[in-house]
Amino acid sequence: MSQTNLSLPQQRKFGQTSRTDAWWLQPVVVFLGLSAFIVYSTWAAFQGDNYFFFGGGAQYLSPFYSPVIFDDPAVFSAEGHAWFGAKPDIWPAWLPFTPALLILWAPGGFRFTCYYYRGAYYKAFWADPSNCAVGEPRKCYRGEHSLPLILQNIHRYFLYIALIFIVILSYDAWLSMWFKDASGVEHFGLGVGSIVLTINVILLGGYTMGCHVLRHLVGGKWNKISGKPVHKKAYECVTCLNKKHMLWAWMSLFWVGFSDFYVRMCCMGVWTDWRIF
Amino acid sequence: MAQVTFRVWRGEGEGGYFEEYTSEVGDGMVVLDAIHDIQAEQAPDLAVRWNCKAGKCGSCSAEINGMPKLMCMTRLSSLDLTQPVTVEPMKAFPLVKDLVTDVSYNYEAKMKIKPFKPRKPDAEDGTWRIQQDDVERVQEFRKCIECFLCSDVCHVLRDHHEHQGYIGPAMFVKSAAYEMHPLDVEDRISDLKETQGLGFCNITKCCTKVCPEHITITDNAIIPLKERVVDEYYDPLTRLFKIFKPNKSK
Numbered sequence: 001m002s003q004t005n006l007s008l009p010q011q012r013k014f015g016q017t018s019r020t021d022a023w024w025l026q027p028v029v030v031f032l033g034l035s036a037f038i039v040y041s042t043w044a045a046f047q048g049d050n051y052f053f054f055g056g057g058a059q060y061l062s063p064f065y066s067p068v069i070f071d072d073p074a075v076f077s078a079e080g081h082a083w084f085g086a087k088p089d090i091w092p093a094w095l096p097f098t099p100a101l102l103i104l105w106a107p108g109g110f111r112f113t114c115y116y117y118r119g120a121y122y123k124a125f126w127a128d129p130s131n132c133a134v135g136e137p138r139k140c141y142r143g144e145h146s147l148p149l150i151l152q153n154i155h156r157y158f159l160y161i162a163l164i165f166i167v168i169l170s171y172d173a174w175l176s177m178w179f180k181d182a183s184g185v186e187h188f189g190l191g192v193g194s195i196v197l198t199i200n201v202i203l204l205g206g207y208t209m210g211c212h213v214l215r216h217l218v219g220g221k222w223n224k225i226s227g228k229p230v231h232k233k234a235y236e237c238v239t240c241l242n243k244k245h246m247l248w249a250w251m252s253l254f255w256v257g258f259s260d261f262y263v264r265m266c267c268m269g270v271w272t273d274w275r276i277f
Numbered sequence: 278m279a280q281v282t283f284r285v286w287r288g289e290g291e292g293g294y295f296e297e298y299t300s301e302v303g304d305g306m307v308v309l310d311a312i313h314d315i316q317a318e319q320a321p322d323l324a325v326r327w328n329c330k331a332g333k334c335g336s337c338s339a340e341i342n343g344m345p346k347l348m349c350m351t352r353l354s355s356l357d358l359t360q361p362v363t364v365e366p367m368k369a370f371p372l373v374k375d376l377v378t379d380v381s382y383n384y385e386a387k388m389k390i391k392p393f394k395p396r397k398p399d400a401e402d403g404t405w406r407i408q409q410d411d412v413e414r415v416q417e418f419r420k421c422i423e424c425f426l427c428s429d430v431c432h433v434l435r436d437h438h439e440h441q442g443y444i445g446p447a448m449f450v451k452s453a454a455y456e457m458h459p460l461d462v463e464d465r466i467s468d469l470k471e472t473q474g475l476g477f478c479n480i481t482k483c484c485t486k487v488c489p490e491h492i493t494i495t496d497n498a499i500i501p502l503k504e505r506v507v508d509e510y511y512d513p514l515t516r517l518f519k520i521f522k523p524n525k526s527k
């Protein structure tokens with residue numbers, strides 16, 4: 001490698017570093033934060049109940065369950081809001097079913113292959129590395145150069161699906177502002193749940209619209225963008241959001257979990273959904 | 278003036294040890310000042326590479342309290358001086374002596390990058406016309422002072438020693454500066470994927486964190502290059518689209 005025939009320094013052991021700051025804190029916080037979300041969202045996805053609140057005429061659908069492609073009539077049939085009705089009869093009895101399990105792979109895949117999360121969980125879960133300038137547990141390394149992590153390049157396809165989800169969740173947020181009275185007529189209104197679901201779609205939108213791949217697709221892939229005013233503006237907007245991508249990622253992750261929790265608590269009668277007007 | 282203890286790496290090649298020196302430090306001093314004082318008063322054989330003392334030559338790269346930094350730009354007031362300050366050479370490159378490393382790997386890696394190849398001149402006098410909007414993106418990369426702190430902190434080099442098949446973040450910045458230039462017509466995408474190891478990068482963003490010129494290496498250079506590789510090799514839809522609407526220029 002070098003013409004002077006010098007050798008590289010010896011590889012450091014796991015955790016070995018001269019850093020004097022609390023370098024372990026960031027990966028620990030990321031580990032705990034992501035683990036907490038994974039545990040809660042998995043639990044919530046398997047519940048298959050308490051995801052649609054219609055008390056007081058409200059129409060709050062948990063984002064973990066939106067869109068409802070098939071409903072389980074044994075659990076929930078009052079509103080019949082599934083796109084294609086009840087789950088098909090051919091669904092195997094041994095296979096767990098909830099509406100969330102049909103759709104959560106998409107936002108989950110989007111976050112799993114996200115450039116920000118990749119860097120974060122490689123550090124927190126794989127210690128690859130634990131943090132900058134800290135020794136690693138493994139000597140061999142393939143990175144995203146070959147299988148399995150080369151599959152991370154599928155991120156743009158998850159982006160396409162995530163953009164559709166933003167449209168659907170926006171519609172859900174809009175629906176959450178319409179309340180049915182006793183006669184079944186809908187009136188425009190605002191409940192705390194409406195605000196929760198609206199903030200949810202704003203945060204998810206900020207996260208999705210700041211995606212590195214979207215930045216590439218709307219303008220980054222061209223070296224000359226001056227003759228493309230629409231692309232140029234889109235590139236600038238995505239870049240603006242992308243600068244705070246980590247912040248959007250965490251805020252939207254927390255809030256989508258909280259939105260499900262809010263709807264769940266209202267459904268269970270633990271919390272009362274206050275109407276503002 | 279205060280007395281501060283410095284733990285400075287001494288040795289050549291694979292051997293070495295930390296030697297402790299106590300030196301007086303004052304207001305406004307940087308780590309390189311302290312190292313120079315130690316060199317002048319206590320260790321005249323201490324090897325340290327430096328030049329401009331202004332954060333522009335990229336010569337005095339080292340690791341201060343374990344983090345890659347320029348010695349000339351690290352104020353002592355930014356460090357905890359109640360504890361010994363550790364100063365050691367970069368870990369991703371072979372050690373020559375004390376704080377001096379052999380960074381020739383980076384120049385050899387640079388030779389693997391296809392040079393800038395402009396399109397035909399726009400005017401008869403051999404000149405080009407470029408819009409500021411187009412060239413703005415690559416101007417950030419021109420700030421690189423080649424201190425190689427980004428490559429030093431990159432775990433692909435410092436922990437996995439993939440020097441043969443990976444050119445490192447500093448050279449990805451160089452490659453991005455050419456590849457994204459509005460005049461450039463060369464294609465470096467296959468090289469980045471096949472021989473320069475772009476896929477080894479797992480986006481730790483450590484390179485961005487240590488860059489003294491605050492170049493957003495990961496977000497603005499490496500990830501855009503990764504996406505161009507995806508366009509060419511991993512996205513069947515984009516490839517299909519290109520069959521019907523081929524790009525006339527980059």
